[in-house]
Amino acid sequence: xxxxxxxxxxxxxxxxxxxxxxxxxxxxxxxxxxxxxxxxxxxxxxxxxxxxxxxxxxxxxxxxxxxxxxxxxxxxxxxxxxxxxxxxxxxxxxxxxxxxxxxxxxxxxxxxxxxxxxxxxxxxxxxxxxxxxxxxxxxxxxxxxxxxxxxxxxxxxxxxxxxxxxxxxxxxxxxxxxxxxxxxxxxxxxxxxxxxxxxxxxxxxxxxxxxxxxxxxxxxxxxxxxxxxxxxxxxxxxxxxxxxxxxxxxxxxxxxxxxxxxxxxxxxxxxxxxxxxxxxxxxxxxxxxxxxxxxxxxxxxxxxxxxxxxxxxxxxxxxxxxxxxx
Amino acid sequence: xxxxxxxxxxxxxxxxxxxxxxxxxxxxxxxxxxxxxxxxxxxxxxxxxxxxxxxxxxxxxxxxxxxxxxxxxxxxxxxxxxxxxxxxxxxxxxxxxxxxxxxxxxxxxxxxxxxxxxxxxxxxxxxxxxxxxxxxxxxxxxxxxxxxxxxxxxxxxxxxxxxxxxxxxxxxxxxxxxxxxxxxxxxxxxxxxxxxxxxxxxxxxxxxxxxxxxxxxxxxxxxxxxxxxxxxxxxxxxxxxxxxxxxxxxxxxxxxxxxxxxxxxxxxxxxxxxxxxxxxxxxxxxxxxxxxxxxxxxxxxxxxxxxxxxxxxxxxxxxxxxxxxxxxxxx
Numbered sequence: 001x002x003x004x005x006x007x008x009x010x011x012x013x014x015x016x017x018x019x020x021x022x023x024x025x026x027x028x029x030x031x032x033x034x035x036x037x038x039x040x041x042x043x044x045x046x047x048x049x050x051x052x053x054x055x056x057x058x059x060x061x062x063x064x065x066x067x068x069x070x071x072x073x074x075x076x077x078x079x080x081x082x083x084x085x086x087x088x089x090x091x092x093x094x095x096x097x098x099x100x101x102x103x104x105x106x107x108x109x110x111x112x113x114x115x116x117x118x119x120x121x122x123x124x125x126x127x128x129x130x131x132x133x134x135x136x137x138x139x140x141x142x143x144x145x146x147x148x149x150x151x152x153x154x155x156x157x158x159x160x161x162x163x164x165x166x167x168x169x170x171x172x173x174x175x176x177x178x179x180x181x182x183x184x185x186x187x188x189x190x191x192x193x194x195x196x197x198x199x200x201x202x203x204x205x206x207x208x209x210x211x212x213x214x215x216x217x218x219x220x221x222x223x224x225x226x227x228x229x230x231x232x233x234x235x236x237x238x239x240x241x242x243x244x245x246x247x248x249x250x251x252x253x254x255x256x257x258x259x260x261x262x263x264x265x266x267x268x269x270x271x272x273x274x275x276x277x278x279x280x281x282x283x284x285x286x287x288x289x290x291x292x293x294x295x296x297x298x299x300x301x302x303x304x305x306x307x308x309x310x311x312x313x314x315x316x317x318x319x320x321x322x323x324x325x326x
Numbered sequence: 327x328x329x330x331x332x333x334x335x336x337x338x339x340x341x342x343x344x345x346x347x348x349x350x351x352x353x354x355x356x357x358x359x360x361x362x363x364x365x366x367x368x369x370x371x372x373x374x375x376x377x378x379x380x381x382x383x384x385x386x387x388x389x390x391x392x393x394x395x396x397x398x399x400x401x402x403x404x405x406x407x408x409x410x411x412x413x414x415x416x417x418x419x420x421x422x423x424x425x426x427x428x429x430x431x432x433x434x435x436x437x438x439x440x441x442x443x444x445x446x447x448x449x450x451x452x453x454x455x456x457x458x459x460x461x462x463x464x465x466x467x468x469x470x471x472x473x474x475x476x477x478x479x480x481x482x483x484x485x486x487x488x489x490x491x492x493x494x495x496x497x498x499x500x501x502x503x504x505x506x507x508x509x510x511x512x513x514x515x516x517x518x519x520x521x522x523x524x525x526x527x528x529x530x531x532x533x534x535x536x537x538x539x540x541x542x543x544x545x546x547x548x549x550x551x552x553x554x555x556x557x558x559x560x561x562x563x564x565x566x567x568x569x570x571x572x573x574x575x576x577x578x579x580x581x582x583x584x585x586x587x588x589x590x591x592x593x594x595x596x597x598x599x600x601x602x603x604x605x606x607x608x609x610x611x612x613x614x615x616x617x618x619x620x621x622x623x624x625x626x627x628x629x630x631x632x633x634x635x636x637x638x639x640x641x642x643x644x645x646x647x648x649x650x651x652x653x654x655x656x657x
Contacts, residue, residue, distance in 0.1 A: 065551055091553040099551045107544035111351055111566035124553035154350055170548065 003042040005079075006210045007097065007178045012037045012063050012073035014056075018285060029285045033059040035234035036073070039212075040227075041178060044204065046211040048225025048242070050218055050257070054281060056234040057214045058102075061182040064212060065099050066090060077178070095125040098171035102183040104163035108155040114141070114166055115151040121173045140169040144199060161192035168199065172207070180212045185220060197224055218261055222246055230254050233284055233292045236311055240318030250316040250325035252297050253277075291323065299324045355570075358646040365642020371635035379439040386432045393436045393602045397427035406617050420624050424614045430624055433602040437625070440603050441584045441632070444514070448521045448583040453576045455522060456529025457568070461560050463530070464537025475534070478527045486524040493520070494595040510601055517596065521583065528579065532571055540564045570647030577640035581633040588629055604629050 015030035034056040041047045049057050062068040064075060066082060074083045082093045098121070101107035108117055118137045138148035144165040155163055164184060171179050181200070185193040201224060203209060215221045221228060222242050229239040230253065238251040249255045256275040263269040277296050282288055288295050294304040303323050311321040359365055378385060386392060401407060407422045420431040463471040497520070498512040506512045540546065541564065549563050590596035591605025599606050604625045611622035 062547075067547055067550055094551055094553045099548070101544040101548060103544050107548050109545040109549075109563055109567070112563075113350070120549060120554065121552035124555075124558070156351070167548075170552070 003044055005040050006043045006077070007039075007041040007064065007212070008076040008079075009037060009039045009060075009064060010074045010076070012060065012075070013071045014059050014063055014068060015071045031284045032234050032287060033284060034063060034070075035287075037229075037231070037234070037236055039064075039229060039236075041210050041212055042226070043177070043210055044208045045226040046204065046213050046224050048221035048228040049212065049214045049231060050216065050221050050228065051231035052216060052257075052281065054284065055231045056284075057216075057231060058182050059234075060231070061099070061180045061212065061214055065097065065180050066093065067099075091125055094121075095174045096176050097178040097180065098174065098176040100164070100167050100171050100179060100181040100184045103187055104160050104167060105155075105187075107167050108163055110155055113152050113154055114146075114158075117155070117166060118169045118173055121170060125174045137169075137173070140172055143172065143203070144169045159192075160188050161195060164188060164192075164196050165199065168196075168203070172203070175207075176209070178210045178212065180214075182214045183216065184213075186215060186217065193220065200224065218246075218257060230257070233281060233287055235292060235321065237293065237321045238319065239311070244316075244318040248316060248318075250314075250318075250320040251293075251322045252299055252326075253293050291321075293322075299326070355646045359642055362642040362645065364638045365646070368635040368638030368640075368642065371631060372639055375438050375442060375632055375635075378435055379442045382435045382439045385435055389431070391429040391432040393432040394428060394600055397422060397429070399427070401425075401427045404617075406614070407621075421618075421620055423610070424618050424621060430607075430621065433607060434604070434625060434628055436602040437604040437607060438628075438632075440597060440601070441587055441629075444517070444587040445580045445584040447518055448525065448586075449576050449580045451518065451522045452525030452579065453529050453572060456526035457533050457565075457572060459526065460530040460533025461537050461565060461568075464534040465541055465556065465560050465564065467538075471534070474530065478530050481524060481527050484524065486520075490517075490520045490524075490590065491593065491595050510598055513596065513598060517587070517590065521586070525579070525583075529572070529575060532575060533568060536568055536571060537564055540567055570644075574640055574644035574647055577636060577643050580640075581636035584636070585629065585633055 012034055013032075013036055014034040015032055018029045018031060037056070037060055039047060039049075039060075049060065051057055059068065063070050063073075066075065066085070070083065074081055076082065077093060077096060082090075085093055112120075115134065115137050118140055119133055122133055122136065134151070138151060141148045141151070146162060146165050146169065150157075155166070158166065164187075167184075184200070185196050188196060197220065200211065204211060211224070213221065213224055225242055227239070228242055228245045229236045230245065230251065231237065232253050238245060238249070238254045245254060246258065249258050252275070256277045259273065259275040263272045275298070279296050282292070282295055288305070290306050290308050291297070291300070291304040292308075294300040297304065299322075301324065307323070309321045309323045311319045313319050314322075314325050316325055401422070401424070406424050407427075420429075420434065422429060423433070459474055463474040494513075494516065497516045501512045501515050502508050506515050537560075541559075546559055546563055549559050554563070587596055587603070588605035588608060591603045592609040594609070596605055597603040599610075607625040608622070608629075611618070611625065615622045
């Protein structure tokens with residue numbers, strides 16, 4: 001855990017104003033998608049981000065990528081503030097941080113050949129390669145396990161797993177330090193998931209990449225992450241190493257999430273205590289006062305409605321945002 | 327490109343089992359199009375008319391006919407064509423015009439030239455302007471989009487035919503004052519400008535809607551993280567995905583413009599006689615519909631055949647370019 005920090009976010013906030021329909025399009029409310037999230041990604045390591053749909057994971061990814069401007073907070077890459085860069089400076093940053101997208105169909109332009117798709121970042125980020133652009137792209141294709149002869153093929157001719165490999169090759173094209181992967185395997189079959197995950201791990205070892213790995217599948221994150229944050233309604237509720245989070249989950253939300261993982265052994269399953277959360281995730285437009293999880297929390301008390309718990313170590317060995325961790 | 331897959335045979339030898347062709351989206355669309363017999367027939371008819379229009383002077387010369395030569399000998403004392411069916415003869419294959427004796431086939435051939443020219447130019451300008459504005463409005467959104475969308479609403483509420491007819495005189499006079507040659511050049515320029523003013527809206531709406539949807543796709547975000555600017559994203563990422571609907575819509579609007587020109591010429595605000603136009607022929611023939619119904623039938627039927635062929639072609643194009651059909655042909 002002594003590797004230097006490559007990518008850091010401090011107190012990131014993203015509110016999306018909700019535009020009320022009408023003649024005077026006045027913005028009254030806002031969706032609080034990400035509300036004060038701080039993360040650190042260390043060189044050559046993987047930060048896993050977990051949480052259910054709508055908790056702000058994808059927004060966090062786009063904030064780190066500078067695809068969305070944050071409402072407040074800062075993003076540091078190699079210690080340099082990249083929060084408000086534009087134009088040429090932003091392009092220089094993009095050469096260091098790239099993204100792998102969730103949907104292997106929507107993330108590849110159906111009208112572009114594979115060669116064009118993987119070559120796009122090379123064209124704009126002006127990365128010089130020793131060989132020509134075509135050779136460089138074909139080397140990348142080989143690196144991610146695609147047949148370089150398929151250079152001129154189109155996305156519809158590939159399977160889901162192969163398409164995701166194309167997406168990974170595109171992200172690798174400019175030789176980035178950090179790759180933000182927004183649920184890169186959740187659209188794939190389980191057998192293909194393993195292949196893509198193994199490829200990503202291999203690339204990390206060989207190229208020294210750092211990953212921000214977003215997923216809703218806890219077993220996937222446990223497999224790949226060195227550090228985990230658990231998000232709920234735009235906030236981090238618990239963070240730590242996989243062993244911290246998986247062996248000694250302290251936030252009731254993390255406990256509920258972990259208890260939802262099916263147990264394969266039927267005898268063990270009989271004694272498996274399942275924490276079922278009641279109700280739905282509250283609206284991010286009007287989140288609950290105090291602790292955002294209190295409306296669904298089995299341990300909620302009066303204090304939880306009054307005071308928001310800070311994300312600090314309360315004797316569990318890792319930070320938890322809960323007044324009554326256990 | 328073609329790959330040859332060597333697959334191990336039973337005895338362990340490497341045998342060439344299959345050559346798999348790699349097909350681009352364009353190629354897939356063409357394959358689908360080829361299977362549509364109506365569309366191919368439409369394409370054939372359209373190509374036939376195009377060739378006639380392009381080589382009009384040559385064809386009439388070979389046939390020894392002229393659109394403006396008067397042939398009084400083919401008319402009787404009442405000014406009506408001699409013989410049956412509007413004076414159809416070895417000399418005048420489709421008969422002659424009552425009153426003047428001009429050859430109808432020659433006028434039809436030159437009329438095709440004008441009709442297709444008007445149709446193509448009108449389609450080209452309305453499509454390109456509509457597409458450009460739609461892409462910009464859909465991608466930029468915000469004020470630009472609001473302005474262009476309200477403008478398109480406004481244009482749509484205009485009674486276009488009445489305005490076109492009412493403004494034909496001041497419009498052409500204005501153009502002549504600006505140096506456009508008097509007569510048909512001024513009329514044609516006026517018609518194209520009016521068509522552009524009213525015609526971009528349809529394309530704009532479709533393209534804007536599609537762009538709004540496409541800009542949210544992940545490949546646009548991927549292009550942005552690749553360092554691409556708005557120009558690349560609009561024209562290289564989004565626009566190629568719009569060619570399907572655009573080509574289909576353009577091929578659908580072209581016959582509309584051909585018929586529109588005929589209608590305006592018929593109403594007397596289009597092309598000025600003696601230049602041959604199908605609309606003028608139709609208008610002229612109405613006076614003789616009792617005495618010489620063939621004269622009315624021939625330009626009407628020709629217009630019908632061309633418009634029909636265009637619609638069949640555009641139907642076929644629309645089916646072939648529909649991305650929803652993309653997967654069916656991937657074997």
